[in-house]
Amino acid sequence: MPAVSSAGDQEPLLTGKRPLHDESDSDEGEILFERRTSVVPHDADEGACTRLTYEEAVEAAGFGPFHWLLLLVCGWANASDAVEIVCVSFLLPTARCDLQLSSSDMGLLTASIFLGMMVGGYVWGYLADQRGRCNVLVVSLSVNGLFGGLASAAPWFWLFLLLRFISGVGVGGSIPVIFSYFSEFMPRLRRGTMISALATFWMAGNILAAGLAWLVIPRTWIRFSVGRLDFQSWRVFVALCSVPSVTSAVIFRLLMPESPKFLMEAGRERDAVHVFRQMFRLNTRGKGLALPEFSLHVNAERRTRQTETRRPCGRLAALLKKGAMPVRQMFGASLKSKSVPLLVIFYCISFGFYGLWMWFPELFSRVEAGSSPCANMSATAQRRHRDCYPVNTVVYEEGFFIAAANLPGNIFTILAMDNVGGKLLLSVSLLLSSLSVFLIYVVRTKSQSLLLSCLFSGVSVVGWNALEVVATELYPTQLRSSALGFFTGAGRVAAIMGNVVFGNMVDSDCAVPILLVSAMLLTGAVSALFLPRSKQMELT
Template sequence: MHSISEGPNREDKGSTHLEEPEIDVKRATFEEAVEETGFGKFNLVLLLVLFFPCLSQVLETVNISYVLPIAQCDLGISLEDKGFIISVSFIGMVVSGFFWGVLSDSFGRKKVLVYGYFLNAFFAMIGAFATSKTMIIIAKFFGGLIISGPFSAAIAHTTEFHSKKYRSKVQFIRGMSISFSNLLLPLFAWAILPYQWDFSILEYNFHSWNVFLMVCATVPLLGGICYMFLPESPKYLMSQGKNTEAMEVFQKVYAVNTGKGKSTFTYKELIKETNVSQDTSFEQRSPLETIKNGIEQLKLILHKPYTSRMILACAASLLVTSSNNTFKLWLPQIFQSINDYQSNHNGTSTDLCTMLEDLQTPEEVVEEKIICSVNTNNMSVYTNSMIVATTRMVCCLICTYLIEWLGSKKLAITLPLLTAVFSAGLYFSRTPIEVLALSSLGSSIGSVADLVIMNITVEMFPTTLRTVAIALQLMTGRLGTLAGNITFPYLLNTGCAPPFAFVTILPFCCAILSFLFPNTENKPLL
């Protein structure tokens, strides 16, 4: 017995070497590691930088709506041209959507962000130097082709630095950044476009709208520069089997957030996510494998019960987006038309249909010559646009709480129906105040309706199919926006009733279709 009890104390070096316990190394999953980094200075910087992608997205798709009323004489733009120029960015987005997803999954979020925003700034600057509508069209097409990739990568990049506790808040901040960007854009326009600048640099003639587009081009440039100094997403690094690099990122974030040394980070190694996760997004894939995986997910959506759900989600999104985005992108021009009418009629106003006649290229006869002229005394255009953007932010906040009370399905029925009512009311409005009130409420509620439908789509599909389902829904919405903006000017030329019937009937049909949605859990909108 004595020899057995003293066994461990024997000075047998060989035996001691064999029985020496292994060093206890704490290994963590992604969720454990990102939770350990906490929330601090690094996360705040990340959320501040996210504002650049949000503002860049808004500038790329909406800024041309403020430029066209001012640049129409310089570039010889007709009413039909305006519809195509407004929509050409969305053509680029539809063409490039799947392509950017493959690049982001294969080469990383950071590369897509940096190179993507630099390229977007380049084409935005080409638009600023435009001397013809053809140059504007080319610049906006390539801008749209590029912008959706880095924007999606920015959302993924920011989310992947936050634990589950903060991810819903990240989406809320993203939504508020988009809303604030819509408020900031008319402020930019107000500060620059009313000035009648006319000067030359290197044989290029510049006007206020050229300067405005130059200022817009600096936003994606600043965004690309900011992301150069931020680390790659640790989740992406782990998906590529680069656990050592991912650990270094976690330690740096932890040190910035807590003020402690990197060596005090609780975990020393990371578990290979491919061994512990059933989510295929974690698997290391080549570009070809990413494409194959996307095709496999598309095949699953084409089988019951997902096919009918996908058709329903895309149809509802098509209806509400076609109406809302078309009206939203034409609002600055509608406000400009009202402003022009009042300017030409000593401040008086009449019914909206009569005032919309000034949407055509403004011409006047001077010494028996037809002269194209633009009214730059249009402060009301920008103040009205800011009121609409503010209303949209308020509606978004209110509906974020309403969804907890009423549920997604009831809102998906009610909000498009209200949008249709306010849109129809515009046809009968007789004062600028009525137009502003109805357009603010109709546009804002329509935007929130689109978010609600997106929220329902997320709940209708399992995790492994959500990315493809949302991508298909976004593509359908962009196609609707494209078709709506090309159609709208032709409807205006046929009379006043057709364009308002267009923006009224579509959301009404969406409300009817929303009765078919299943009852889903009440989740945050943003």
């Protein structure tokens, strides 16, 4: 509520003229905000101070339009990452001819973006914990969109590979940071449901990429020349896939505030107060309510530590030591029981999901030429499979249906997350995913393969959504983005290995990677049982 400076005149809240709470003799490190009555020299009574924890301050800001807007903006960013990742899988059946790719080359191409994500994940996550979530999101989304778009014009395979790698560096930053950023605005009792809702936008990105591939790539008349470059339909598709990331970066730069939880940890009191007031104003718009004046109670020890981390370090060894500090903390005595199972789960689910998902269009292309994904094709069928034109539209239709099969799993996750808990959902989902992949290997008809692929899509997305919720809630603010960045980076190593294994074995014996995927998912299901319970826990 604005302070009254003279009769009838009001001045803005953040003028710096109100007295701040004295921290010199306070040892209440858990108290984050102190609510005061307005400083009114004439006619206001002195009110009792109400001290709020961070979670209570989030509750006081209300829940409403601000959070739904935040869901749309963060969801679009999450969808843009999905589009950029899976677009490679849809261009393989046609781009392999224009870029003269072998199966091993296609494995490297699908792995390149994950290699970039491995590099970017931890670096961007660390920067987000040190410099703020919002700025890192703007830069990482810009890198993703810019280099993803440039890849559409790459005339040589090695250049296309390099640009996809750099695009992956951007994707690696936005995925872990977006969930940290989003969770730090959410009330505790709604956090699981809202993070699950955010995760559903990954499905939206998959559907968007599959729909664009279906609409654009088979249209071979979409073709023009830029200099010596023959810009075919699959290149137009790659360029269109970069648009969501660019628009997300612009929206974050123009509209979205920094996380108030990060601002509190960084000692930026005035900025954090301003964000909470923005949230309250939008959530209560038209109701005539006002948020009473409060000031931020900053932990002096954390403020000193933040100041120290901002001092430039002249030696490379000191920089590396500081950068490795979050990993040492994650695997220290207090967090080891959380970090080890999560590392195993991220590795197993990434190897299994991305190792198989990125090859679905290629496997279905083989189904069209043969009888099952792993069946030996006749010479005639192999020759037909190597012909990229005319484009086989059925492959993209099937890819669209598999992406749409995420919808039931996403709806189920939103409804069940806060009631069942992420740990149980994660374990059961990985178990069912393992079973569905094993059955994909067993079946012998096209319709059975499509049905089981849709089943895998529907149940595996429950595991991904649950994993995002669990990993977000288990770590404190100063480690949250670094931890998610580290684990997603480990997942990218697994995704790279999964794609390389598929690329090298899909021609000789694709049963081996498919059965390996099933075994990895089963290992992840068992590891999830060792995680601590995190349902509706407070963020630290």
